[in-house]
Amino acid sequence: MAYWLMKSEPKEVSIDDLMTRKTVPWFGVRNYQARNFMRDAMQVGDQAFFYHSSCAEPGIAGICEVCALAHPDESQFDPASPYFDAKATRDNPRWLCVDMQFVRKTRLLPLAELRQQAELTSMLLLQRGSRLSITPVTPAEWNHILKRLL
DNA sequence: GCCAACGTTGGC
DNA sequence: GCCAACGTTGGC
Numbered sequence: 001m002a003y004w005l006m007k008s009e010p011k012e013v014s015i016d017d018l019m020t021r022k023t024v025p026w027f028g029v030r031n032y033q034a035r036n037f038m039r040d041a042m043q044v045g046d047q048a049f050f051y052h053s054s055c056a057e058p059g060i061a062g063i064c065e066v067c068a069l070a071h072p073d074e075s076q077f078d079p080a081s082p083y084f085d086a087k088a089t090r091d092n093p094r095w096l097c098v099d100m101q102f103v104r105k106t107r108l109l110p111l112a113e114l115r116q117q118a119e120l121t122s123m124l125l126l127q128r129g130s131r132l133s134i135t136p137v138t139p140a141e142w143n144h145i146l147k148r149l150l
Numbered sequence: 151g152c153c154a155a156c157g158t159t160g161g162c
Numbered sequence: 163g164c165c166a167a168c169g170t171t172g173g174c
Contacts, residue, residue: 054172111173
């Protein structure tokens with residue numbers, strides 16, 4: 001079982017949306033590294049921090065869990081979607097997504113507070129210039145954050 | 151809105 | 163295969 005951190009813009013899908021919908025396909029990832037994590041590494045049962053990005057209060061807002069292995073991301077086939085990809089076909093999809101299910105909503109743990117933690121200085125999320133929307137989290141990082149979160 | 155940092159594209 | 167130009171991310 002592995003741990004992850006997944007960024008989502010709350011105006012697109014927030015932790016409250018996930019709480020309501022119970023499970024969502026993690027659509028819209030258009031970065032190969034993040035796609036490869038979903039395709040090659042993420043397993044059903046893996047846990048992830050749900051991170052709100054590009055918003056007034058960026059930070060960890062809850063916990064979710066992988067509930068389905070990677071499958072083609074439907075939004076790549078939809079010309080009306082901002083995630084449409086003309087080079088993707090049903091026979092040869094370019095973008096995949098896992099499904100995530102709600103585990104719990106937590107307090108909002110702000111990015112600034114994460115940065116203050118000496119134990120988290122090597123966390124991928126916090127590295128200079130890091131923009132990856134899905135990053136692995138070590139068990140030590142996971143446990144440290146959990147303690148501050150709950 | 152600004153801008154640093156990163157990723158992708160495409161000409162050569 | 164290089165690399166300049168461009169587009170995107172995402173905090174502030």
